[in-house]
Amino acid sequence: MKRMKMLVKAMGVCTVITMMSLTLGGCSKSDTKTVETTKGSEGESEKDASDKIKVSVGIGNIFVPFCYLDDDENPAGYDYEVVCAVAEKLEDKYEFTINPDDFSNLLIGLDTKKYDMAVHHFGYTDERAENYLYAEEADMYFGSFHVGYLKGRTGITDFESCKGLTAVTTNGTMAETILLNWNKENPDSSLKVEYATDLSVIATGIKNGLYDVFIESEYDLNLFNSKYDNxxxxxxxxITPEGYNDGAYFIYPKGAEELQQDVDTAIRELREEGILKGISEEILGKDYSKK
Known part of the structure; x- marks a missing residue:
């Protein structure tokens, strides 16, 4: 496992036991992975698994490159690797079971106590924070928002320079909110807004001049370029709104402060040790582990 090549020096040997299970909670696919850690040449656990606190983690199964099932139907992705690294950090106290599931089932799983922790690269929203407990430590940052345009084009710098141009966006994103707020607050310098649901459509539209600008976070713009020939x-x-939280977080049910704080501590240590940086560079192609 690639992650083990990065982590073995810092954390010792990690054993991942895979168990195929029945479909759970209406999800289309479900692999359950119990992440256990062992120390010493004889592989004896430092603490008997029966004495550890069991943690059931619901994690996305189709969100590439963060949490998904690979070609062998095994969990993979940035968030998955971070959860595994956290599990190794907290091996003396917790035993983590990782359950790939559809996004729509994850928060329901917290509500029904099926899951103790939900992982799907969740951004922060006030509405969600009213019902669930957010981590205080982000496991990744998307970076600031910028105006993207066809490479080689000149004259586009900020929103003001885009007056009358056509911007493409997607429903329900922070980029859409930024764009619509600009138009509302600056009617004399507004942009035309078009919607697309497929990134390939956006790429084609940018190339043929149907769209002038594409507004997104630094991470999403870089990812877009990696897929569509820069x-x-x-x-x-x-153009990031003041006070915008660009982190991605694990989510817990209300009342799970002890688990949340322990995982936050582990993530903080992984960041300080450069482990998150290594996972990010390997999977995402750049270090997004720090704000």
Whole structure:
């Protein structure tokens, strides 16, 4: 396992036991992985598993590259690797069982106590925070938002320079909110807004001039370029709303403060040790582990 090559020096040997299970909670696919850690040449656990606190983790199964099932139907992705690293950090106290599931089932799983922790690269929202307990430590940061445009094009720097141009966006994203708020607050410098649901459509539209600009976070713009031949350039001008939280977080049911704080401590240590950086560079192609 690639992750083990990165982590073995820092954390010792990790054993992942795979058990195929029945479909759970209406999800289309479900592998259950129990993440256990062993120390010493004889592989004896430092603490008997029966004495450990069991933690059931619901994690996404189709969200590439963060949490998904690979070609062998095994959990994979950035968030999955971080959970495994956290499990190794907390091996003396907890035993983590990782359950890939559909996104729609994860928060329901917290409500029904099926899961003790939900992982799907959740951004912060006030509405969600009213019902669930957010981690205080992000496991990744998306970076600031910028105006993307066809590489080689000139004259586009900030929102003001985009007056009258056509911007493409997707429903329900922070990029859409930023764009619509600009238009509302600056009617004399507004942009035309078009919607697309497929990134390939956006790439084609940018290339053929149907769309002038594509607004997204630094991470999403870089990911877009990696998929579509570096078609975009983007300005240094930061259009991120004041106070915007660009982190991705694990979520817990209310009342799970002890688990949340222990996992936060583990993530903080993984960041300080450079482990998150290594996972990010390997899977995401760049270090997004720090704000």
């Amino acid at each position: 078609v975009l350039a983007y300005s240094d001008y930061n």
